[in-house]
Amino acid sequence: PTYKEAYRPQFHFSPPHNWTNDPNGLVYYKGEYHLFYQYNPMGNTWGHMSWAHAVSKDLVHWQSLTLAIPEDEKNMIFSGSCVVDKNNSSGFAQKPGQIPMVAVYTAHIIPDKSKPDDYLQTQHIAYSLDDGRSWTKYTGNPVLDLHKKDFRDPKVFWYEPGRKWIMVTVLPNEHIMQFHGSPDLKTWSHLSDFGPAGDISGIWECPDLLQVPINGQPGKSKWVLLNSQQFTMQYFVGTFDGTVFHNENPADTILRPDYGPDFYAGITYNNLPPGQDPVLIGWANNWKYAQAIPTSPWRSAMSLPRSLRLKKTSNTFTLLQQPVKALQTLRAAPTEWKNKDISKEEAFPAKGQVLELGAELIPAKAGICGIKLAAADGRAVIISYDAASQQVTVNRSKTGNVDFDKQFANVSSAVTRVPLQNGKLRLHAFLDKSILEVYANDGEVVLTTQLFPYASLDGIAFFSENGVTRIISAKVWPLHTIWQ
Ligand code: FRU
DSSP: OOSOSTTOOSSSOOOSSEEEEEEEEEEEETTEEEEEEEEOTTOSSSOSOEEEEEEESSSSSOEEEEEEEOOOSSEEEEEEEEEEOTTOTTOOOSSTTOOOEEEEEEEEEOSSTTOTTSOEEEEEEEEESSTTSSOEEOTTOOSBOOOOSSOEEEEEEEEGGGTEEEEEEEEGGGTEEEEEEESSSSSOEEEEEEOSOSOOSSOEEEEEEEEEEBTTSTTOEEEEEEEEESSOEEEEEEEEOSSOEEEOSOTTOOBOSOOSSSOEEEEEOBSOOTTOOOEEEEESOOTTTGGGOSOOSEEOOBOOOEEEEEEEETTEEEEEEEEOGGGGGGBOOOEEEEEEEEEEEEEOSOOOSEEEEEEEEEOOSSSEEEEEEEEETTEEEEEEEETTTTEEEEEOTTSSOOTTSTTGGGOOOOOOBOOOBTTBEEEEEEEETTEEEEEETTTTEEEEEEOOOOTTOOEEEEEEEEEEEEEEEEEEEEBOOSOO
């Protein structure tokens, strides 16, 4: 592949060929950020699920490696995580000083191929003694079997205060996240259950539990429990004592890491260098139309890696997400507006489909204002702020190719408020051919949206439908491709 195909993201990771869904096994080790991912080695739609593999030194430039964990006769390799077993608790090391990497994943077992719906899901492990290049499936698998049809997506991490491994899994239909503990990654005992809570409108998948630092309170953090539910994600904030997670919000509170239609199955890195904030990567797609998006020879991409913090406002905590700093190395010379008043609509003096935009606005007191990207011929993806409702939305209904699926144009961003800060709205956006990520007010609200604009749709405009919107500053950087 050339990475020059129509709609191919230039700074988001996508596999050279074939289908991908969830990111798996995110782990940092010996200077490398590993990205494993759900992958079909045989084609461009879901099937033959296996773990493919890429590595990066900066979370921006990626190198694809050979298939890490292929499906086998009886089972597909579903989502999971990866740990660095520094103390060789698993005993997989073959000589002194060797450090195993251990992958923990769901084996999706179909005993009779003619009945694909009669499956069983159990948790398996595999290990690598060569920094993730080759993998051996453990002969004692499964390591956890509840004799359940749906029981999956293990996220494992080392819990230092209790000197043990913790595994979080989901019982998708029950809307439960389960916690298990282990001294050696091979034997697991049940600790507690969490849920149902929050959004239970769809099945739960891909859980994660991690500590997130609190902005402006050095050394302080809270526990965040994340999960996906069919078409979007949610998070809970609270405490974890090594056995039980306590949600500190009422059980019906729904908090979302992303309000766009295309952010799913997000998990965070294990084993990051001390002092580095947690990093979250999601799958930039939506099961409603995922297999129909008009791309070839690959299908689907990962979101940008995002650094996480929590922001405290009175007594509630909100996740703050920032695209990782290293992305700034891709910037070419920017074009800038300063102190400009917009009424109606005005074209910005730059173009492109691969760019970063930073803007600070004082929205008009009434009506809708915002930014159009991938704009031309009456088409655009529209990022808008509504003064009355204080909501930011992304509308892709009049972008390029929206016809490949009946639902695509109408699946839009979820609704949430983005209160102005001192009368101002900050928008930080990344357009990468077919993926738009918008970070509002320093990442308090994030919206990830796919669009499939024709190559000729490359304009940028600011608009204010009712009154004057002041652009304090607007800057657009063309971004260099990460694929040479
Ligand atoms: C989420 C998911 C996971 C599962 C994987 C299979 O997108 O359904 O629950 O492990 O995809 O590919």
